[in-house]
Amino acid sequence: MKAKPVSKTRSAKKSPAAAARAAKSSRKAPTPAADRRTWAFGDGKADGKGDMKEILGGKGAGLAEMSRLGLPVPPGFTIATTVCKRFWDDGGKLPDDLWPEVEAQLARVEKALGRKFGSGPRPLLVSVRSGAASSMPGMMDTVLNVGLNDATRESLAAETGNRRFALDSHRRLIHMFARVVEEMNVREFDQALDTAKRNRGTTSDAGLTVEDLVDLVAIFREIFQARAGCPFPDDPREQLRRCVMAVFRSWNGDRAKKYRDIHKITGLLGTAVNVQAMVFGNMGDSSATGVCFTRDPETGANVFYGEFLPNAQGEDVVAGIRTPLPIAQLKKTMPKPYADLVRVKELLERHYGDVQDMEFTIQQGKLWMLQTRNGKRSPQAVLRTVVDMVDEKRITKEQAILRVDPAVIDILLHPTFDRGGSTHVLAKGLPASPGAASGRVVFDAETAEAWKKDGRKVILVRAETSPEDIGGMNAAQGILTSRGGRTSHAAVVARGMGRTCVVGCSAITIDEHAKEMFVAGSTVREGDWISIDGSTGEVMLGQVATTEAKLSKYFTRVMAMADEFRTAGVRANAETPLDARVAREFGAEGIGLCRTEHMFFDERRIVAVREMILAEDTAGRKAALAKLLPFQQKDFEEIFGAMDGLPVTVRLLDPPLHEFVPNTEKAQAEVAASLGVDADRVRRRVQQLHEMNPMMGHRGCRLGISYPEIYEMQVRAIALAVVALRKRRKDPRPEIMIPLVGHVNELRPLADMTRRVMDEVLGAAKVSVPYTVGTMIEVPRAALTADQIAAEAQFFSFGTNDLTQMTFGFSRDDVNSFLPDYLEQKVLPDDPFQSLDTEGVGQLITLAIERGRSVRKDLKVGICGEHGGDPRSVEFCCRAGMNYVSCSPYRVPVARLAAAQAAIRAAQRAHAAK
């Protein structure tokens, strides 16, 4: 099996993405590498390599790479992801040609170790683990001790002189096989274990006697048979075969599919299966098993971080059943393997150039490496590690920037709790994923999902979490568990999702049935508010106020690095001086969308606004508008002042007028009284303004065409504000934007009016300030006729909210009546209002930019829809050639990073194309 044809080597050199593409594009004619079903590793060599995740899965690739690095890896082999694909293509059966290869691989491992699988005095036991290209909770994880039956167990007992260990391994196999292969509810097994311990008067597994374990194995067999309807399989090959099939089946299990949905994982072939010779962490006190990180995954500090359990098997750590010890203690109890582990972690981090998350087992003093992968980190840790690694010259700045998921920046900008003296801390657990979350307590994932759908914020409280809880964890503001450590399922998953998480909070007792938890003498019931702090581990009663995120020096460093590469500008959507200041602090280089309508809602202004709306003629409207003019001027002075020296794109009035008048008869009567007009007139006008589909109604530039005096007042206010600021030696840079244009004839008269009024006011004041007049592109027709529109517009700003609405024909206000169905049935990959539909809406954007610049080379182009803060959409905008993106102030850093990544990728593409 070791002879590798040349073509396989060639394929192996491809990047995983390229391999994926190749695998995808040639399903009928697989590449030779994809043809190979099993890949050996161990013994300082391997068939595969670390960059073959697509075929070997992450775990298999890591094992191959560690083998090649000469690290102590128990020998084994990986069944490729392509076999999983064939398994499903064939309707759920193993390919006929697989098993002979498996047998050959087993024979190689037997030979290497001088053991026999399923027989002989030195029986070979193996572990079976799933492993896709992306880490994916929800699939079958691990079955250990495969190969044990009464005969091999006794051989093992004899060989090791440790019958207790052999029995312990045996009962674990049955338990694990029942749980992960047969997907049984294992409560009866647990109860039997608990009963045995109670009977023996012990609280630890280690307190059980050999006799207890003999009984337990028998009891476990009985439970298994009762539930499965057939005996536990004693044939090692049948055990292995069923494990392999269970791994493949779990690939399309509900939980795995849900996980892929939530994490948008697509395009994978399937999962690999890793079959590896067992090493034993449960072979007495000189044995242990553990999980460790090359750096602290929560703070990012360059300190060795991890946990271990002496005399245990790996599942005990991950499942959070026993609370593990910090890795530092290993140094004291097992100095030699500890020193080996430190050498290994140094080597691996340097080799991969990234923080590693490793699993290891120490068997009677010897270290074995079972897994390595890039470590998931808290957002803070992500930033700190990339900055440190740049400083340590382990990675380049480009690598550092590309390594930071923009989502982590978003999380970092989340608020933290504002602690007054009155906060009642109920308990303290382990801080597992930072952030501050308040919500109503729920005790199961289904309720979490249901309540979230109803718009309620929830905190999911569980003894421990399991892959079934994924949906509920995603729906929750935060997760609180009473058991498990910082590498438990709850902690790992929550960090990945960016959910606040506190684990191992043993002070709380949960009654899932009664839907209550007891803590410090209080009872907290389903629906009660609690708050959890993922950075301190504190659990508080009630809702707790929050303060803004304090940003670390690492954040500042990362942002500065990003700005070194970024080519597109980043602006903010802001309409108050406060927003403008926040945006500026976050690095906004201007305002991309300053809405003017909020200014109309102020109490003192709304009267004049309504007077204007109720006016019978132009003269009446002008009189009312004259009252608004000084207010608007002041608004603009403030915002231009706050953004002194930076451009501010002011959008003229956009919403339909009926938004400014009340709907109820009572409120209408009040308006009538305040304006001194007849109530009937108000009512009639409101009726007249009513629209069937206001989104496509009398708004935007359509108001400007019907009532030019409104826009004229607004432009005059802008001009007067500019004059006032210039007199104060300020540097206002207005860009005036006409909304909802669909035809150049709409824009032309309004742009002409704008220039006329600006020039008139500036000219009269002898002030010269450059300003521009442009338009939003938010109606499909505007995109289609962008060449005509660009003749009149100096800039385009894509209003992708409306453009998405009209391109899809989806009303954003009503889309929730069917969008959940669409996402569930995968009609759409994403909510197009969150992540830009590059295929449809994106076509219009690309086309509009192209046509616009065909007539105006220096056309400035930006985006001001919600998508301006969505990293994937930002990437698209940059590729489409936009000059800037604009988003809410708190997303400015996200956009800066996303834009930098886009620029780096563009440079890489350009380099590759050379």
Place this chain on the structure above:
Amino acid sequence: MKAKPVSKTRSAKKSPAAAARAAKSSRKAPTPAADRRTWAFGDGKADGKGDMKEILGGKGAGLAEMSRLGLPVPPGFTIATTVCKRFWDDGGKLPDDLWPEVEAQLARVEKALGRKFGSGPRPLLVSVRSGAASSMPGMMDTVLNVGLNDATRESLAAETGNRRFALDSHRRLIHMFARVVEEMNVREFDQALDTAKRNRGTTSDAGLTVEDLVDLVAIFREIFQARAGCPFPDDPREQLRRCVMAVFRSWNGDRAKKYRDIHKITGLLGTAVNVQAMVFGNMGDSSATGVCFTRDPETGANVFYGEFLPNAQGEDVVAGIRTPLPIAQLKKTMPKPYADLVRVKELLERHYGDVQDMEFTIQQGKLWMLQTRNGKRSPQAVLRTVVDMVDEKRITKEQAILRVDPAVIDILLHPTFDRGGSTHVLAKGLPASPGAASGRVVFDAETAEAWKKDGRKVILVRAETSPEDIGGMNAAQGILTSRGGRTSHAAVVARGMGRTCVVGCSAITIDEHAKEMFVAGSTVREGDWISIDGSTGEVMLGQVATTEAKLSKYFTRVMAMADEFRTAGVRANAETPLDARVAREFGAEGIGLCRTEHMFFDERRIVAVREMILAEDTAGRKAALAKLLPFQQKDFEEIFGAMDGLPVTVRLLDPPLHEFVPNTEKAQAEVAASLGVDADRVRRRVQQLHEMNPMMGHRGCRLGISYPEIYEMQVRAIALAVVALRKRRKDPRPEIMIPLVGHVNELRPLADMTRRVMDEVLGAAKVSVPYTVGTMIEVPRAALTADQIAAEAQFFSFGTNDLTQMTFGFSRDDVNSFLPDYLEQKVLPDDPFQSLDTEGVGQLITLAIERGRSVRKDLKVGICGEHGGDPRSVEFCCRAGMNYVSCSPYRVPVARLAAAQAAIRAAQRAHAAK
């Protein structure tokens, strides 16, 4: 002036359209032809030609062509339309270089006639008339007798020995000059004339004595000076100059602009001015003036048709002030000029190959031709004349088809009155424009327009109409005048507009002030209903029921000819068996859109529909749908039966569910009672279904995705109907259409379901019927991703109503809040819901067809929006390569003709491109 440079000749050869394009595209560098300011005619030769309407205007081109044909045309010259453009470009002044040319032209005319303009014993008098490329009421029309003052009048009196004639001509000049040049209200002039006649005890102008006329001229001078503030200009050159300027000014007068708006006349340079030596129809009893058609413009019969007034000037005929005599009488009173006229009309019709509308004057027995142009005809006459002329081999079938404006077909399909015994005919006038119109009486154009806006039908009743009334005539269902003949302003304009019109109904007396009319002892007040029959001239009290149009054999012939050329199919939008039968009779070749929702509103079905909507789960919905299934099956059996052998495109349910449940609490309570459910549940469900923007809400295929059982029931009903019909040996041809698709993922599952259910039902019944599954393209995203969608769809049907809504972002329900402003300010050339926006929406259509056919060569493409019956839109659809258009049954003939014209033009373009 007669030497023509080669370049002018070349330009003159261009088609008018080409000349227009040339003139348009080279404003800075006009063509040499456009450089020439004045164009001579008369004496059997002319500088210009008949195809130079763009430069010479229609009237000038006709005069030039008649001159070239050697017909008796009084000499004169045309000031080109390019001069009008320069007049307006220069801010309303005559170009400096114009007058020397005018003087040279005058000198030529003087020489030709041996007369002097403004002096001498044989004074030259001229007429000044406007004349744009398109006939355009509303511009200054004619000033006769220009050149008269006291001196020239007396010379004329001496020369003709007819002082009465000279004085009559003089008072006419002042009157006309006041009216058309100075735009004075001429009531005082008319009153003075009436007073003079009353004093003299006569009712006719001819009854006035020379002394009376001397007085009248003096009185007219006084009135003129009093109203104008300056004396009447006695300098002939000043008269001429002011006339020319008045013509140019009238080009941009409100009425002319309104006329161009209504008739969508754009792209013209301006109006020409025709200055022509006077000939006199008022020179005694051997003189006359008249208007005639080569064929009857109302029936189309090949009989000489016209009217004349002896001893009168042309304005008397056109203005309808005196009621003229039928042309046949001219044969008796003036046989020689009549014979000449008959020869001229024969020659002209043959020369132009079209019915001619001519103006002539007989001066002391000699015939002079003053104008010829293609005659406007009633819709019936249009059809009859083209059919006759094809039969007479005067024109080709292609020419015949292209000559019929599809709008006339539309008019012909209008209903006529259904006369029971009870109809009360009040009076009878002259039938001037066919049709049957009922409406409320209004007595002025403003009221007509205002009431029309409010949705009321009106009949405009006037003593006579004038260009000021254009807007009101357009707004009215029909026009009734008490004076004037069938060539009066009212008759000509009404025919052009396709408005029913009765003129010269002298039995009615109108009191405009009191807003009443008196007829046959009754008083009819503003707002009362009357009905007029434009084919009989009858005026009836009240609303009269109508019957469908009876279509003449000419209609049938024209349609048959059209079908010879037509390449695109024509289908109808129909959803009842009645509609389907009508459509079939009108030549529909299938149903392009069969909506299925109306079937849900039937009283017995709506209960089940509501039960379905209120169902709590899929099972409940399915139970309710099972009740609907037999109804839907019957619907489909009927419609497939009516369209036996022809394709029927069935659109699955489209509207949002809230359309089927009532809005008021009371009605909701009733629904609850009828379904035996809680009223609150109904109310809550209605609330839940409420949408902000239902147009972009939960409808179309979105329902199909959320509630697949609804579409499944509909498809099953289609399949069962097909089976039932096949058992009756019928030939059903269903095409199943999924609406509102924007993403191929929406279409795919629904198309799969459709095919599955169809095959299942047909298979079980062992019936084999070809059917297709396709989609509407009505969401911009569908057009943009048409290649993907065509992979699943066997046909596309463009739903241009929704596509227009979403491409513009205009809600059709709300567009009237701003569309009137848009049309008035020319932001948009047309209502895009009536005439397809080829520039924006059309782009999406073209692109979708191209992309769709790129993956499915035989993709069938049609249109089923309202635009399918709009001739200009049909032309676009044919050019875009659609297989068929579909429209309402009554527009099917219009679409057939428009499609034939499109095919002929396409063939002509293809021929020209060779």
